[in-house]
Amino acid sequence: MAEAVVVGGGIAGLASAIGLARKGWDVTVLERAAAVRELGAGFALSRNGLAAVSALGINPESVRAIGHPTWASGTWDLHGREILRLPGTGPAREATALVGLHRARLHERLLDAAQEAGATVVPGVVVDHVDPGDPQGRRAVVHAGEQAWEADLVVGADGVRSVVRGAVQPGRVAGYSGYSSWRAIVPGDVGEGELRQSWGPHAEFGHLGTAAGETYWYGYVRTAAGARFRDEHAAASRRFASWAGVVRELIATTPNDAVMRHDVYALPVTGEPYEVGRAVLVGDAAHAMLPTMGQGVATALEDAATLSLLVPDGTARAGLGDALARYDDVRRPRCEAMSRMSTASGAIGAHLGPGRRQRIRNALMGAVPASLTSRGATSVISWSPPA
Numbered sequence: 001m002a003e004a005v006v007v008g009g010g011i012a013g014l015a016s017a018i019g020l021a022r023k024g025w026d027v028t029v030l031e032r033a034a035a036v037r038e039l040g041a042g043f044a045l046s047r048n049g050l051a052a053v054s055a056l057g058i059n060p061e062s063v064r065a066i067g068h069p070t071w072a073s074g075t076w077d078l079h080g081r082e083i084l085r086l087p088g089t090g091p092a093r094e095a096t097a098l099v100g101l102h103r104a105r106l107h108e109r110l111l112d113a114a115q116e117a118g119a120t121v122v123p124g125v126v127v128d129h130v131d132p133g134d135p136q137g138r139r140a141v142v143h144a145g146e147q148a149w150e151a152d153l154v155v156g157a158d159g160v161r162s163v164v165r166g167a168v169q170p171g172r173v174a175g176y177s178g179y180s181s182w183r184a185i186v187p188g189d190v191g192e193g194e195l196r197q198s199w200g201p202h203a204e205f206g207h208l209g210t211a212a213g214e215t216y217w218y219g220y221v222r223t224a225a226g227a228r229f230r231d232e233h234a235a236a237s238r239r240f241a242s243w244a245g246v247v248r249e250l251i252a253t254t255p256n257d258a259v260m261r262h263d264v265y266a267l268p269v270t271g272e273p274y275e276v277g278r279a280v281l282v283g284d285a286a287h288a289m290l291p292t293m294g295q296g297v298a299t300a301l302e303d304a305a306t307l308s309l310l311v312p313d314g315t316a317r318a319g320l321g322d323a324l325a326r327y328d329d330v331r332r333p334r335c336e337a338m339s340r341m342s343t344a345s346g347a348i349g350a351h352l353g354p355g356r357r358q359r360i361r362n363a364l365m366g367a368v369p370a371s372l373t374s375r376g377a378t379s380v381i382s383w384s385p386p387a
């Protein structure tokens, strides 16, 4: 049986492990953390993410069942005035339909599925370098201190600061976006179950339901690199003090210890292949992008589904090099386009500066027909696995 080592037990790594194990590979997932789990916070999964889940052999209804139906209902300004409202019915509503999910719940679901499929998950292993080997010849080797694993395939699912990327794309390093995000999950339902995003100068605030009686919010703001606040909750309250009531109330009702903050790093689009030798990149390791389109998780799931569909099955070792080249052909153009769209979306949205620019943007966006906006969304979420 061919052996795969997946570096990283996040969403991309576990999804890859599921797909490969179901394809007959002997899969070992090496995870740096002492316990394989995700911390709190939520996200919204779009239709392409559910299609990828299905391509991995997981019933998408089982993912819907651990989440909450929601939809992107439009954009407001910081005072709560409508900038763009998307229709709540018809095809436009379908195009913006989402499942709100608690990250820890999806992670747990994927971990169970990976183990059920036969993958071995090993926590507490910090991979330090990878020899990618050669698909026609020598096997790859994954090193972690004194330990080493030989493999027919190495999947780099080790996130934005990927060590595997050091072997595949040496020199491609993530840069600080200039933005950091407070995030929290709080008890209670807010709004009509919709994903509401609000824009202000150099900032975005959003909230959505992740379960009945549970709401996720994020506050994404321009922040100096490496900034630290003694009290994150107080800092978030100050930053959004002049925003609409619902924003202030959500922050105010959040327990202090439920507020977390993450600096956002993104990879430049360089056109370098996602694979070399027997090593391949998936998820943030390949294409960490700004969160401004909310496509990080969905694209990670698409990567995992595509990779597992393209690789030869675990009993046939031939054809791996061609499969990885095809993976790169299929995935890189889409993910590079998505990274560029996320940057463009940030430029007109959360990253836009104060003053006249805000007023002009809001007026222009208000004039955009909702049908055009939902057509744009359709191009992102209409993904199907490679034949």
Ligand SMILES: Cc1cc2nc3c(=O)[nH]c(=O)nc-3n(C[C@H](O)[C@H](O)[C@H](O)COP(=O)(O)OP(=O)(O)OC[C@H]3O[C@@H](n4cnc5c(N)ncnc54)[C@H](O)[C@@H]3O)c2cc1C
Binding pocket: 007, 008, 009, 010, 011, 012, 013, 030, 031, 032, 033, 042, 043, 044, 125, 126, 127, 128, 157, 158, 159, 160, 161, 162, 163, 180, 181, 262, 263, 264, 265, 282, 283, 284, 285, 291, 294, 295, 296, 297, 298, 300
């Ligand atoms: C503030 C913020 C908000 C976001 N909001 C959204 C959203 O709403 N919707 C959305 O779709 N996406 C969102 N994203 C993006 C999304 O979180 C990521 O794209 C997604 O989690 C990537 O998953 P991953 O498995 O590739 O990487 P990660 O989740 O980073 O997992 C990588 C794993 O590899 C492990 N690892 C790292 N290095 C090593 C090593 N050397 N050896 C062994 N293990 C290692 C890590 O411990 C980790 O478990 C957001 C991101 C940020 C920062």
